[in-house]
Amino acid sequence: MEHEPEPITGAFAEAARRVAAGHDPHEEAAGLVATMTDEEVLGCLDGDTPFWPGLLDMTTGGYYRHTWPAAAVPRLGVPGIEFADGPRGCVVGRATAFPVSMARGATFDPELEEEVGRAIGAELRASGATFTGAVCLNLLRHPAWGRAQETYGEDPHHVGEMAAALTIGLQEHVLACMKHFALNSMENARFRVDVTVDERALHEVYLPHFRRVAEVGVAATMSAYNSVNGEWCGQHAGLLTGVLREEWGWGGMVVSDFVFGLRDAVASVRAGLDVELPFRQQRAMHLPGALADGRLTRAEVEAAARRVVGTLLRFHHLLAEAPDVSVIACDSHRALARRVAVASTVLLRNEGALLPLDASRLQRVAVLGRLAATPNLGDGGSSDVHPPSVVTPLDGLRSALPGVEVVHDDRDPSVVEGADVVVVVVGCTKADEGEYVDPGGTAPLIESMFPPMDHPELGLGAAAPTVPAAPAAESSDVSAGMAPGGDRATLRLSSDDEGLIAAACARHPAVVVVVQAGSAVVMPWVDGARATVLTWYPGMEGGHALADVLLGREEPGGRLPFAVPHDERDLVPFDRDATAVVYDGLHGQWRLDADGVAARFPFGWGLGYTTWELGPATWVDGAIEVTVANTGGRGGSTVVLVFGSVPDTSVERPLRRLVGFRRVRMVAGRAERVRIEPDLRALDIRVDGSWWREPGRYRFEVATDAALGGAVAVEVASDRLGP
DSSP, X not given: OBOOOOOOOHHHHHHHHHHHTTOOHHHHHHHHHHTSOHHHHHHTTBBSEEHHHHHHHHTTTGGGTSOXXXXXXXXXXXXXXXXXXXXXXXXXXXXXXXXXXXXXXTTTOHHHHHHHHHHHHHHHHHTTOSEEEEEEOOOOSSTTOTTGGGSOOSOHHHHHHHHHHHHHHHTTTSEEEEEEETTOOOSTTTTTOEEEEOHHHIIIIISHHHHHHHHTTOSEEEEOSSEETTEEGGGOHIIIIIIIIIISOOOSEEEOOTTTSOSOHHHHHHHTOOBBOSEEOHHHHHHHHHHHHTSSOHHHHHHHHHHHHHHXXXXXXXXXXXXXXXXXXXXXXXXXXXXXXXXXXXXXXXXXXXXXXXXXXXXXXXXXXXXXXXXXXXXXXXXXXBOSOOOOHHHHHHHHOTTSEEEEESSOGGGGTTOSEEEEEEEOOTTXXXXXXXXXXXXXXXXXXXOOTTOTTTSTTSOOOOOOOOOOSSOOOOOOSOOSOBSOSOSBOOHHHHHHHHHHHHHOSOEEEEEEOSXXXXXXXXXXXXXXXXXXXXXXXXXXXXHHHHTTSSOOOOOOSSOBOSSGGGSOOOOTTOSEEEEOSOOHHHHHHHHTOOOSBOTTOOBOSSOEEEEEEEEETTEEEEEEEEOXXXXXXXXXXXXXXXXXXXXXXXXXXXXXXXXXXXOTTOEEEEEEOOXXXXXXXXXXXXXXXXXXXXXXXXXXXXXXTTOEEEEEEGGGSOO
């Protein structure tokens, strides 16, 4: 059986044929929009579902049962979009649950992330979606951010490269949307916080990764809930028009975040926001009157509609095709999920080379912790994925060790007696971190923004569009509602988890601690355990991947995409209830470097099962070339990082910034010359609306983590850097 997309017909189909023949999609869109009635033009600018029927459906599980239509114009055959989310997989029906984005960030492997994007995109399209908000790339300013798991890390260059790769993969099947634009890095106060940021911090730190994704042709941008420098992002002309369109020359469409994404319908159109999602809501209430009385002109609404229709025409080929539903949670996607979970696993500590374990010498393995036998996939909000099955850590170990006694208890450390090794599984769940709807922040918005329940077009009696249920690999009976989630109150594990680790270490000399979480965990206990492994929220095949790593069938491929401090007070302040915050140019590893404070585990940290050496580095034709050697006894991989700095700088800037990286795989005993082209824009300075490259010496340090152990360096004069 195939998911058959609706045939594209009418004037839109004719325009699409001309675009396929080489015509400009925006010019074709202008012709189509010019023939629309006022009602049809306005219909391009919001969702197709009346507000109250849609909200009732969404909050009772509809978010996970079907797609959300918007911007269709039936008379002209304009198909609009069918939205479904997807940061860790297709959220509609039963689909493959991949490791969360932060885990995938730890792979430092854009090629692998592009493969994940293709798989998620195929499952989305097979489920009826044509448009996805899967590309979350807000910078991790502080690890307590509840939705940290949905992004890739704390560094702009790294986040941009990983998000660009996901976008490229997704857009083989669906239109992709990058979000949330911009400075959305806290959860509890997202509906009411104002972020103050100066020009340098905004453009040098919080926008480069968005620019990178815009450059690879992302179809859409989603605005953020928060305000920036006193203006709500959903109606922020400086961001949506000034930066995105005028400075970057990006030509896609801008959509709002859901339900509370704009405060003033007229102002949002003028600012450059094209589609209000996901319902007919504020714009349906206010734009017809504004157009009639002159507060909005026909030209202003046509400009938005042209961007929407032009984007649809650019991707018209995706709208007419869909993979067979058999692709959903298929064997190859499950295998990919397992491979990604292995590649993202970070081995933080391995005292005395406890790992990998020799399966032939194991007779009894003790497993402690409630999370060992609990499916733990991450946030329960908009990124939630419902796979047909989940392999827990306990499942994975028992499957991998059929002749070994594998015993488990949630909290009784006495089970460790007589064990050859103890595995303690601890960490966070969707109850501790994730998406959060703040009642205090939304209550006044409900009163001022929502249409009356008896509204003739948007109220409970309105007729909603017929939306078919998504095809599913198994039952599509999925849960509704959102877990408590929110920003974390502390970066420490719970006292119960820390106590369980201490009790296990007191009773047994060979303890492996497995931590599940969406970002950094402060680990005052880490030196007491022989080995510590960070598996994030590892997806539906995570238990198999853990066993692969612990038993040495695969190596732990992950490297930290952020710094883990000794104490969370070493990081920038974080107030999850703030109504006003200031974002400056230093956070994470940069802040630790500036303060002269060593990280407990620096950015890029991660151990493997072999050893590596870096040889001399040279500057050759605009790139760094360095010799990388596998000096250990088995094949493996490492991540080579290039940090750039300006030793004699005259301005305040990070001590060093990541300007390039590459994952290198090599057999034992081999050495290769590796070439990495640095992103020199990461070292440029923003001054009065322009970019300035500081003259002088530029230093490039090549290392495997930000502590620079075993690093090699090369210096280059600015006049040799090139453009």
